[in-house]
Amino acid sequence: MKRILAAAAATLLAVSATACGGGDDGSGGKTKVVFSYWGNDSRQKLTEAAIAEFEKKNPEIDVEGDFSDWDSYYEKLATKTAAGEAPDVMSIEIRGLAEFANRGILADTAGKVDTAGLDQEVLKAGQVDGTQFAIPTGVNAFPMIVNEKTLEEHGQKLPDDKTWTWDDYIATAQKVTEESGGEIWGTEYNENPAFLQIFAAQRGEQFYAGGKVALTEQTIKDWWALLQKIIDSKAGPGAAEMLETGTKVDQALLATNKSAFGSWWSNQLDALTKGSGQELSLLRMPKSPGATGSGMFLQPAMYYTISAKSEEAAAAQRFVDFLVNDPAAGAILLSDRGLPTNSAVVTAIKDKLSPADQKVLAFMDSIKSDLSPIVVPPKGAMEMEDILKRATDSVLFGKAKPDEAAKTFLTEANNALSP
The missing domain is CATH 3.40.190.10 (Periplasmic binding protein-like II)
Incomplete structure (x- = not known):
């Protein structure tokens, strides 16, 4: 990732910084938020359904999903961030957190996204040098x-x-x-x-x-x-x-x-x-x-992060808040990005989880006392x-x-x- 970001930055050094977002871009006067994420066809369908639910609840905001497969995701994201065109909301994983944070790409989300209902120990795994740059989407173990x-x-x-x-x-x-x-x-x-x-x-x-x-x-x-x-x-x-x-x-x-x-x-x-x-x-x-x-150990399945240069930070924050705290989002996404870290969301969607995910939920609860602390890897x-x-x-x-x-x-x- 460091090499990808560095190469993209060198190629695009002369490109003037412009941020994504903005309301006057053909979106009918709505505030536009770009959300980048990776995955397969199943994840894309789930995510599009979650976006539709968010837009239904927030009709003044238009979320544009920027989907990529895994193999091309980071190269594409590195090019955009180096050009100053970072998506407003970006999915990243724990191995890339320090890299993105240390390059000034990510905004501090402390106090901007409601995290009171999230598992506070897992939430710490979104910090670099004490700053909350990322919100965990959910948690995984490697059993x-x-x-x-x-x-x-x-x-x-x-x-x-x-x-x-x-x-x-x-x-x-x-x-x-x-x-x-x-x-x-x-x-x-x-x-x-x-x-x-x-x-x-x-x-x-x-x-x-x-x-x-x-x-x-x-x-x-x-x-x-x-x-x-x-x-x-x-x-x-x-x-x-x-x-x-x-x-x-x-x-x-x-x-x-x-x-x-x-x-x-x-x-x-x-x-x-x-x-x-x-x-x-x-x-x-x-x-x-x-x-x-x-x-x-528990590990965030991935993170939601917000661009430090987003022109629509408030709308981006509202979208991330919806993804991690709203049971309606949880009922759509279920365990696709790991089991939710918001206990109220888990309670609300528990009956909707597949038998396999019910097993994961029970297993996670059974191993809590035998887990090593989450460590954010270095850049x-x-x-x-x-x-x-x-x-x-x-x-x-x-x-x-x-x-x-x-x-x-x-x-x-x-x-x-x-x-």
Whole structure:
């Protein structure tokens, strides 16, 4: 992200700053607010319905949805912000918060959006250096997800997720693969930094500290050894098959009934359940021996932010307030951007949530006492997932030794985080 923003800024340095918004632009005299967000067709439909509801309640405001798919979203947003044409309301994720805030792109929302009804601990995750630059849309966790029916069909019992270890997890998954004759994998695995963050936290290590990656080389190598053990034991597929599966939920082995276990963000349970046509459940992640905590954490699914240069800040604030506080918005968006952090909204929409989302709600409540604090990553963290994936793939495909890859990862990661 830092490189994308910097390149866009250099290209557009000579462009004079102009802000989005304004009422005299063909919108019939209404105040116009531009709202940028990413996602799939389903999210676009839900968002358009929420916008329509807002406009019904606020007929003097016209909200223009600026939708992009994930792959092009940040590049498009970086170009617009560098040109001084930032959308009035922007969706961003936690890895990009410090980057956008430190570039003066985001407005301070404190006292401008009603946050009294939001989870105050989650709300803090929208702050950078004490300033409330972002409002969380909802919260996620990164649990282990299991197809209980698949386990039972292959002679395995649901593990006790308060006590199970990584070895227990791999042994159970290995038996599923064996009992199925290789037709079903015991588990799929995920190279998401959240997985490594949980693994490291169980060892008392933070992913970030002091603006740098705080992981030790040994912990990184041990995490790769865990993934390699999954492959070597046939508990899960090899690196090539996992690469084909990709990171899209509809391609997940869980979604296609080719796996018993898998780790995904909690707000993806509904999509995984619909894809599999079977009931799936959420479990705490396995623990390392001697770990005192699960290492799991709540994380904002994404944020709503307001441009520091918006000419229609008041209307933008009203729109964000609607999205996070109005039960009508909650009833439309449901868990698409994570379960709402406003308890009154959750209460109002609870009966409308799908059975899968009801499970997520109950699971989130059950793990509250066993969660690590939310940490906003430093500027440059948007690049971390790609850097970690390159290093992980280099090890799993046998192109680099773990010692060499760990050093390369730390060097590249900390270079990305440098001012």
